[in-house]
Amino acid sequence: MNNRTDINFPNTDKKFSVYQLLNDIEHYDTDVIYLGGSLIDGVTGKYSNGIGNELSDLDVFIIRDTKQYTDTNAVYNNSTKKNYFISSQNIACDIEIFNINSVKDLLNTISNMNFDVNTRVPNILPQSEGWDSLTINTFLTRSKNSICIHNKKKFNEIFNDSIYSKYISYRKLLLLNLIDNTFDDIWGNIERENLITSLFLTREQFQKFMNYILLCYNELVDRDKWTITKFMNLCKVNKLDKYEEIVQKLYLEDVTSLIKMKEVIILAAEFIENAIADVTLRID
């Protein structure tokens, strides 16, 4: 969406003028400018109902040609981006400016990822200066559910579906590995009757599992706090009742009794094992 009109943010009564924002921020004609973060995700995201609120900041992303990027002054500078803060229409805006060459290098690296069985999963996507795994995930997540407000054609040339598809495949492999590696710990601690440890491990593992399922539905998440909201929305939309039931039992029911605690851990861990087998064996 290339939008110069107003945006109605969900869960707030604020109407936001894009035209006013573009007047409030210094920019060049060649800049690609898009809006992201929880306020925008709440508007554009398929499973984002409930994300973003009155106190959320607005993230404004600018991808700038190298010469102009070098000349840009900002409050914070690092090798990947520069950022500063403004207020527009009583909303705090976090302006993040990226060098177009740095962005293109990252996206080329993603495009060229090779899923070789002999390569350790974390090494499939090599990290470079300024682009650690957290920064990459945030950057791609926020661009995916964004609203482009300046130079949409150039935006579409930079970001395309195949980049996200490749990145999602990588994230799924990463999470699958992390989920797999936790099972021994969970079962081992049950055997030693360290149930509280096992419970917390299972909850952590289920958090990763929720992110994995969201990825199976092409949904990226860059903040753990939003995983549960997106996951529960996804369950409602796709009628995944069993998944909702596990969330209820694992996080919301009373597990102070050790018998109940053990029951819930086994139920959740077995469920994850079954669900992972089911998803990884799909051919349709």
Place this chain on the structure above:
Amino acid sequence: MIILNMNELKKTDNLHLRKLSDKYYVFGTEVCFELNELGAVIFRYIGSDMPISNLLIGLKKRFNYDISEERIQHDIYDFIDNLINLKLVKINE
């Protein structure tokens, strides 16, 4: 035995397919079998609405088989026959 769709079959016990490390296992009340990935994919679709013709195309694509579809179909039926003989699966009446 010729079936045209995997929904013509039914699991006989409360069987669960589980992935543990890199292996696949079928667990029941009194049984436990290890399956290779091919067997696990076929088992996953027991009872599902999946035409055999679609299953063999999916398998050919997933495993990059350079063999004929007739051969793959023969292997699918062979495996299902084994499951029936082990009383893990039966024809859905």
